Amino acid sequence: MGRGVCEGWFKMSDLWGIYALWYREAKVFLREKSRLVSSTVNPLIWLVAFGGGLGASISIGGAGYQAFIFPGVLMLVVLFTTIFFGLYVVWDKKIDFFKEVLVSPLKRTSIFVGKMLGGCTDGLIQSGIIILFGPLFGINYTAYSLGLVILFVLLLAMGTTSLGLAIGSQMTSFEGFGLVQSFVILPLFFLSGALYPIDNLPAWLSWITYANPLTYIVDGMRGALLGESSFPIVLDLGVAAAYVAVLVAIGTFAFKKMT
């Protein structure tokens, strides 16, 4: 059987395997249209109802409250899509095509990479739809701002899919999903400055917010889209990159330990 030539760390066959996993995730994602629709409508409700409602009585940001929370809602979309994508390995482990993957000659690291790319694709498509709605909420794109936002979305998706995969690979049932939502997703989201400016927070809240890597990702996106940011863009990018590096490492490790 032709096993292909060596290419750096991965053999050719590993690359095909990674492609296979990605292909499967992309197909499934595009075929389950109801999921796509519901996860598009959700953030739009946030923007229209929450942004419009609260924005009517407060003034935050130069471009209006809806524009202010737009990066935050973008993050919310990616956060939910990718972390739940990762958690679904619990399901995959029990049944489905994944068992077949585990018995294939593919390395665990390759399986992880394939899955992660699948999650990133979901996150990118999902956030792409929201990005299209941006001009309705007072967002004007330039090539620079669009490129930078997509880069942040990609980093966020990579890191968060890895987080989901790491947790999911160690879980044995769906019962932990609620816990992850309460103790991981919601704190990460609400304590990131997605919905409010972080410059005038009380000390205890500001410390937590500063320790949350997502704070920097939202800040970076807001800086790119609205030109309003609390930190230099380089710091935001640096934190986002570190977020990815740490979680990819944890995720890879967790996949190797997975039974």
Place this chain on the structure above:
Amino acid sequence: MIIQTFGITKRYKNITAVNHIDLSIEEGKIFGLLGPNGAGKTTLLSMLATLIPPTEGTAKVNGYDIRKEPGKVRASIGMVFQTPSSDEILTGRENLYLHALLYGVPKEEREKRIEDVLELVDLADRANDLVKTYSGGMRRRLELARGLLHRPKILFLDEPTLGLDPQTRQHIWDYIKRLSKEQGVTIIITTHYMEEADSLCDRVAIIDYGEIKALDSPSMLKMKVGKSMIKARVESPNLDYIRGLPYVIKAEAKDGTVTIILSEAGAHIQEILCNLGNVSFVELREPTLNDVFLQITGKEMRVESAEGWAEVYARAGSR
């Protein structure tokens, strides 16, 4: 020997699922692991497929050690699981395509091999339908096809006909026989269906409580029990006289039914019936593997319903 195990053992907290099994399996044959549910068949298979590590001992599969070279072992084998493992949201063809990618089937051969295996299991006309719409038998066939796609030397089939109706079961048996004959693949199947082991396998290992209790061809196993068997309902059987006859191997009475195992029934049935007592019902037959199992382990094989499998499907559907 394409598979050899050396004292392979798997212990869980409270139970020893597989207990020091030494086994050799010849290339090109259909080998059956027969035993009741929970006997350790699937555990043994999973260890050979490198899905779970043995607690003790090891095995060589296609010449590779399952502990030291799991990657090479995996490239040599195909596995069809007890529970369905194709992707419902994809079509049959897409499932096969993914499998070809995962197993590094060369690009220029993918198409052709997919067509070939689809043809082999008669799924060519449904290949572009979602697996969701397949019947249980079609799914099994798809999984058989998938297991063959990368041309493994060894194919593991874990309860290949569990939960299927008799007609579909017969079809799957035919496919398995054809695969063995036409492709020369070594096939290892686990089953708790006696007829399945009898009809398919060249050799059968009877396994119970993690140990191999007997190992031979189905016909030799049955020969050991005796050539023929008479079952009769008799009020007060004259067992001592029957046991004294030179051609009777064994005679037992239980719950009013007498079981007599003898070297040849045809010529002697008259004599036995005349001397047995007041016979109200009689049955003459060849021994089955069930009788072998009964004699070796002292118990009937527990017959499992297909519910376990149906449950898995139900859960799969509720995703």
